[in-house]
Amino acid sequence: MQALPGFRDFLPDDCAARNYIFARWREVARRYGFVEWDGPVLEPTDLYRKKSGAEIVDQLFNFTDKGDREVSMRPELTPTLARVVAAHERAFKKPLKWFSIGQFFRYEKQQRGRLREHYQLNCDIIGESDFAADIELIALSIDILRALGLTEKDFVVRISDREFWTDFLQQQKLPTEKWEEVLQMIDKSGREPREKTKEKLGKLADPVFSIFDKGGHSGKLDPLVDGLGARGLAGFVDVDVRIVRGLAYYTGTVFEIFDRAGKLRAIAGGGRYDNLIGQLSDGGVSMPALGFAMGDVVLGELLRDRPAPREKLEAAVKEQNKIDIYVVIAKEQRRPDAFEQIQELRDRGYRVDYPLTADKVAKQFQTAENVGARITLLYGDEWPQVKVKNLATREESLIAGAALLDSVAKFFNVSGST
Amino acid sequence: MQALPGFRDFLPDDCAARNYIFARWREVARRYGFVEWDGPVLEPTDLYRKKSGAEIVDQLFNFTDKGDREVSMRPELTPTLARVVAAHERAFKKPLKWFSIGQFFRYEKQQRGRLREHYQLNCDIIGESDFAADIELIALSIDILRALGLTEKDFVVRISDREFWTDFLQQQKLPTEKWEEVLQMIDKSGREPREKTKEKLGKLADPVFSIFDKGGHSGKLDPLVDGLGARGLAGFVDVDVRIVRGLAYYTGTVFEIFDRAGKLRAIAGGGRYDNLIGQLSDGGVSMPALGFAMGDVVLGELLRDRPAPREKLEAAVKEQNKIDIYVVIAKEQRRPDAFEQIQELRDRGYRVDYPLTADKVAKQFQTAENVGARITLLYGDEWPQVKVKNLATREESLIAGAALLDSVAKFFNVSGST
Numbered sequence: 001m002q003a004l005p006g007f008r009d010f011l012p013d014d015c016a017a018r019n020y021i022f023a024r025w026r027e028v029a030r031r032y033g034f035v036e037w038d039g040p041v042l043e044p045t046d047l048y049r050k051k052s053g054a055e056i057v058d059q060l061f062n063f064t065d066k067g068d069r070e071v072s073m074r075p076e077l078t079p080t081l082a083r084v085v086a087a088h089e090r091a092f093k094k095p096l097k098w099f100s101i102g103q104f105f106r107y108e109k110q111q112r113g114r115l116r117e118h119y120q121l122n123c124d125i126i127g128e129s130d131f132a133a134d135i136e137l138i139a140l141s142i143d144i145l146r147a148l149g150l151t152e153k154d155f156v157v158r159i160s161d162r163e164f165w166t167d168f169l170q171q172q173k174l175p176t177e178k179w180e181e182v183l184q185m186i187d188k189s190g191r192e193p194r195e196k197t198k199e200k201l202g203k204l205a206d207p208v209f210s211i212f213d214k215g216g217h218s219g220k221l222d223p224l225v226d227g228l229g230a231r232g233l234a235g236f237v238d239v240d241v242r243i244v245r246g247l248a249y250y251t252g253t254v255f256e257i258f259d260r261a262g263k264l265r266a267i268a269g270g271g272r273y274d275n276l277i278g279q280l281s282d283g284g285v286s287m288p289a290l291g292f293a294m295g296d297v298v299l300g301e302l303l304r305d306r307p308a309p310r311e312k313l314e315a316a317v318k319e320q321n322k323i324d325i326y327v328v329i330a331k332e333q334r335r336p337d338a339f340e341q342i343q344e345l346r347d348r349g350y351r352v353d354y355p356l357t358a359d360k361v362a363k364q365f366q367t368a369e370n371v372g373a374r375i376t377l378l379y380g381d382e383w384p385q386v387k388v389k390n391l392a393t394r395e396e397s398l399i400a401g402a403a404l405l406d407s408v409a410k411f412f413n414v415s416g417s418t
Numbered sequence: 419m420q421a422l423p424g425f426r427d428f429l430p431d432d433c434a435a436r437n438y439i440f441a442r443w444r445e446v447a448r449r450y451g452f453v454e455w456d457g458p459v460l461e462p463t464d465l466y467r468k469k470s471g472a473e474i475v476d477q478l479f480n481f482t483d484k485g486d487r488e489v490s491m492r493p494e495l496t497p498t499l500a501r502v503v504a505a506h507e508r509a510f511k512k513p514l515k516w517f518s519i520g521q522f523f524r525y526e527k528q529q530r531g532r533l534r535e536h537y538q539l540n541c542d543i544i545g546e547s548d549f550a551a552d553i554e555l556i557a558l559s560i561d562i563l564r565a566l567g568l569t570e571k572d573f574v575v576r577i578s579d580r581e582f583w584t585d586f587l588q589q590q591k592l593p594t595e596k597w598e599e600v601l602q603m604i605d606k607s608g609r610e611p612r613e614k615t616k617e618k619l620g621k622l623a624d625p626v627f628s629i630f631d632k633g634g635h636s637g638k639l640d641p642l643v644d645g646l647g648a649r650g651l652a653g654f655v656d657v658d659v660r661i662v663r664g665l666a667y668y669t670g671t672v673f674e675i676f677d678r679a680g681k682l683r684a685i686a687g688g689g690r691y692d693n694l695i696g697q698l699s700d701g702g703v704s705m706p707a708l709g710f711a712m713g714d715v716v717l718g719e720l721l722r723d724r725p726a727p728r729e730k731l732e733a734a735v736k737e738q739n740k741i742d743i744y745v746v747i748a749k750e751q752r753r754p755d756a757f758e759q760i761q762e763l764r765d766r767g768y769r770v771d772y773p774l775t776a777d778k779v780a781k782q783f784q785t786a787e788n789v790g791a792r793i794t795l796l797y798g799d800e801w802p803q804v805k806v807k808n809l810a811t812r813e814e815s816l817i818a819g820a821a822l823l824d825s826v827a828k829f830f831n832v833s834g835s836t
Contacts, residue, residue, distance in 0.1 A: 001462065001464070001465055001468075001501045001698070001699075002501075002505075003457070003458050003461070003501075004458060004460055004461065004462060004483075004487065004489060005485075007458035007459075007460060007461075008458065009455075009456075009457050009458065009498075009502050010455055010456040010457070011455055011502070011506060011509075012453040012454060012455050012516070014455075015453075015454045015455045015456050015518075016453075016454065018456075019454065027767075028764075030741075030769050031764040031767065031768065031769050031770065032764065032769075032770075032771075033741050033769060033770065033771030033789065035430040035433075035434075035739045036430060036433045036434065036437065036738075036739075037427075037428055037429055037430050037432075037433045038427075038428040038433050038436075039421070039427050039428070040421050040422060040425035040426065040427065040535065041425075041459065041491075041521060041535070042422055042425060042479070042491070042523070042535070043421070043422065044419065044422060046419070047419055050419075058484075061460070061481075061483060063479075063481030063482075064481075065422075065479060065525065066476075066525045067423075067525075069422065071422060073459075073460070073491075080427075083419045083420075083421075084427050084429070087420075088429060091429075093785070093788065095774060097771075098430070100433075103459060105460070107483065107484045107485075117458065117459070117460070125774075128774050128775070130774060130775045132774040132775055133774055136774060139761075143764065143765075227757075230754045230757045230758065231757050231758070231760070231761040232758070232761055233761075280419070281419075320454075321453045321454075323448075323451050336648045339645075339648045339649050340648065340649070340650070342649075343557075343649040343650055343651075346446075346449040346450065346561065347561075349445075349449065350449065351448050351449050351450075351451060352449065352450075352451065353450075353451030353515075356513060356543075356546050356548060356550040356551055356554060357546070357548045357550055367511070370511065371451065
């Protein structure tokens with residue numbers, strides 16, 4: 001028996017790496033005043049049809065449940081966000097700054113950086129149309145990656161503007177029903193030969209490529225870049241209107257984060273979707289909104305690829321699964337005495353382990369090293385004294401059992417909290 | 419549009435309560451030297467059929483995926499654990515002490531304390547047949563509930579012994595193919611009239627009820643109770659062989675945790691399943707094992723029902739979503755100066771929020787109170803000085819912008835870390 005293709009088992013070190021990424025996501029989102037929420041992993045399939053059209057269903061883990069409901073394992077969070085916000089927005093002060101960490105599913109061909117499940121951080125600001133929200137959101141995405149040890153040498157935020165193109169297409173007097181199609185062509189242009197795009201664009205080719213050749217600048221985004229500059233983050237962003245993002249519902253700023261080396265898929269992507277909540281709530285609640293999503297798979301690849309972030313990740317993994325104190329039972333008669341103190345130490349928050357059954361003393365010390373213990377407590381002939389050993393310095397001392405807790409507290413206070 | 423029946427949305431306070439429970443689960447499991455792992459949310463349906471028989475499928479969210487695979491959203495973790503352990507056990511020292519926190523799904527009629535999804539903590543010890551492992555595991559389940567503020571007045575661990583009954587049925591010379599059926603009758607006896615159970619048990623009724631009437635004691639479990647006593651936990655447990663647990667695969671100790679008032683469904687349940695890993699791996703890897711699962715729904719009900727645990731929960735929820743510093747922008751010209759310092763404060767780990775757009779000063783102070791800020795920093799006419807206000811004491815002071823970071827650091831060091 002094996003896991004399904006595209007699904008991961010998380011062995012302890014993998015799980016610790018996952019926890020490390022989640023912890024940084026959570027920590028930085030909270031520094032920005034974002035609060036965490038979550039929705040169900042299973043939703044009515046119509047929620048996704050409504051947002052993305054019927055074709056989306058081909059990419060879903062969808063089925064009919066035993067109550068004859070059409071349901072899908074969630075491929076993304078935004079439709080759920082729109083549903084929840086439309087239902088509860090009166091209970092909260094605007095703007096909402098919400099984040100969520102959860103698992104998402106797509107039935108797709110597996111590729112590097114793309115499985116059938118992944119974890120995603122979603123951060124959204126709802127109820128604010130000012131550029132200030134765009135700046136806050138993009139700054140957050142940058143600071144999350146910085147907290148993971150990545151620098152402006154490692155990644156870049158490419159920012160574009162949907163309105164730049166809708167203004168342009170209006171000028172070109174292209175009928176609105178063709179906009180979507182042309183935006184898709186522009187979106188694809190970076191990934192196919194110039195001639196091919198030109199052919200598809202027809203008479204739009206010349207004006208579009210003249211924009212491209214000017215480096216894709218959009219003056220509309222200047223205040224956004226200035227705002228990030230005021231926070232010292234200008235070096236992390238490039239304005240480039242050649243980025244369009246395929247999704248139909250974006251209305252203003254769109255952005256994607258890539259590794260500078262250009263080796264990987266996008267690390268994160270997002271933008272403004274001012275009409276989506278209104279559309280998904282059938283006009284019940286209309287609110288400007290913007291957000292981004294960052295997945296764990298490509299991010300994990302980048303962290304492991306860059307030396308400093310990898311070191312941080314590996315140190316966090318080691319730290320997470322190590323224990324503080326290993327209790328060595330040198331004489332089985334002392335086991336009940338040891339248990340009493342193990343219980344007290346654990347009650348105080350220390351991570352304590354010991355051999356479940358009788359074992360050679362040398363092997364117990366070996367285990368203590370393996371699990372990364374800082375000290376060992378030996379219960380044996382010395383009782384009612386306990387032999388305390390600092391595994392880093394090899395120093396040993398005999399402490400009266402009754403004084404042990406204070407002595408351990410002193411050790412961990414001096415040499416760093418647990 | 420609504421969430422599916424039996425599925426929860428987690429608004430920020432709900433999500434914070436969920437995080438609080440997860441944090442205590444994680445913290446206490448680690449104190450016990452358990453390491454975290456996880457498996458996929460979607461698994462081949464055969465994995466569950468193999469463990470629980472074909473009938474289990476009636477209770478699953480199961481379907482055929484686009485690759486024609488029969489798959490199910492996981493109803494429990496143990497089959498995945500068996501699969502993962504059988505595949506990787508050589509990479510780890512025995513015994514394994516593993517825990518996992520994840521979501522599980524069952525297509526069932528909704529009842530109080532029983533939704534169609536819930537989160538579950540699973541803790542398992544693999545590779546140790548000695549009672550010492552049973553003691554360690556049950557002690558862990560107790561200490562988790564203690565860490566949530568529950569006491570021996572709030573809950574009880576009812577411990578029973580599968581072997582007690584298999585020995586008994588052997589003595590009674592009941593053919594083994596009937597054991598399962600009789601164990602189910604005993605399991606149900608607490609929930610139906612005595613006469614009904616008697617009728618079903620037939621000639622076994624007298625010996626079974628004579629055991630019941632003696633209080634359900636089993637001498638075999640004495641060492642287990644003594645072991646918990648050595649840790650000061652005897653007050654939390656009752657030996658009661660009337661508990662059988664319906665599941666066929668338990669081999670030794672079984673236990674369930676209930677609220678003392680008997681108002682709720684079981685908070686947790688588990689036991690020894692020494693043959694299961696061998697069975698699920700077709701005899702490839704045979705290892706003794708035991709574990710328990712604790713769900714978030716009934717536990718959440720109990721925590722909210724008891725005053726001290728509720729207070730702890732509510733304090734943690736409040737703490738999780740509150741911010742440290744609210745920046746008041748009294749003059750819009752000062753916004754860029756404020757941003758520079760907001761960025762530095764966030765870089766140092768403080769949770770900082772501010773109004774995205776211009777707002778009245780009084781309203782900004784109101785927001786600062788609402789989000790639970792400890793201090794406000796006001797940027798206005800006083801610049802290059804910043805007016806710092808302690809919202810608890812209402813004290814105000816003017817600090818030079820350049821000295822602000824040190825001053826804030828001092829404040830948070832003195833009045834408690836962020």
